[in-house]
Amino acid sequence: MFGTQDLTLFIISGLLLNIAPGPDSLLIMSRSASQGWRAGVSAALGIGAGTCVHVLAAALGLSALLATSAWAFTVIKWVGAAYLVYIGLQMLLSRRVSTAAEPLAAPPALSYRKIFAQGFLTNVLNPKVALFFLAFVPQFIAPDAAHKSLAFIVLGAIFNFNGMLWCNFLAIFTALASRRLRLQPWLRAWLNRAIGALFLSFGLKLALASK
Template identity: 65%
Template sequence: MFGIHDLALFVVSGLLLNMMPGPDTLLIMARSATQGWRAGCAAALGIGAGTMVHVTAAAVGLSALLSTSAMAFNAVKWVGAAYIAYVGIGMLRAKLKPEAEAGVRPAGSDPSLAATSYRRIFAQGFLSNVLNPKVALFFLAFVPQFISADSSSKALAFLILGCIFNFNSMLWCNGLAVFAAFASARLKVKPLVALWLNRITGGLFLALGARLALSEQH
């Protein structure tokens, strides 16, 4: 249908690719471990929204500009690297709530770290994904392999496959958010450990931002 072939292989390959660690995985796990599964899911939904921007742009040909124009690629790359570094710095600067510093266990499910709003977490997931030109190039390289050359509607086929990929991605990412929050609760992660987990993730984000800044167009 629509020139799509080897759909089962596409689904399996997409799931395996989603399981590979990267900035998205780090953000989801850090937010879930320090603020609970809702925060992790907020990050996951932001990432999914960013993915749909890439899918739509690739389907209408906008992402092709990134693969042919060094100027466009570098512009998006530097903005993306700067934002990822900004998120990393924010995590490095995270502080404990006063009651946690005093050794008082927070009541209910309140986190020991100063909480970040779900809206801001969603925006972090969205921007860290949508400002990464490597994601756009990935879709341009991966998805067309499952669309026949004689397809009568390549753009529609691309959109369908992109939506399938993103749906599977959301299953994995939201499952990861719930698992990370559950594991954190079961292990009874102490406030200071959660703080350093946040800071370590921030350091990794800085490294990923530098890696993106130094990446070349392929």
């Protein structure tokens, strides 16, 4: 169909890859835990929009530039790493409203638009996501496909759709679990700090990564 092959294997592999933890999942979980499922869904939609950019870039051959140009890869890598570090520091150093009863209250809420932008930039500024699509998706395009770019876009859309199912499930599940556990504001603040530290580590790991 549309020049694809082994579609069932592609769907199963894509689901397993989406379930694997990373910066995207952590962002969704942190926003859902601190602001509810709508915030988590906003982050998920931003991540999905970023994935669309990667799919189109790979289909048009732009991702091949990252694979062949050390300069382009380095620029995107450093920008992406800087943004991950920025988010991590923002979580670690965000101002908190303190009271005598709650000496460490939950961090201030972000607008859904800002959360969407965070999800989008976290995903789209990661050059390894672009290289992943360039390496993974072509394995499921038939060698004799008449329109390989169309096949790439179809597979990318399927991957992104499955990813959105998982991301939205993660957002809703995390919000429900947070409500069920009745996390206190001080515990949410420390959770925010822990996730901020993880984002710092992701940013440093990306900055030190080679192709």
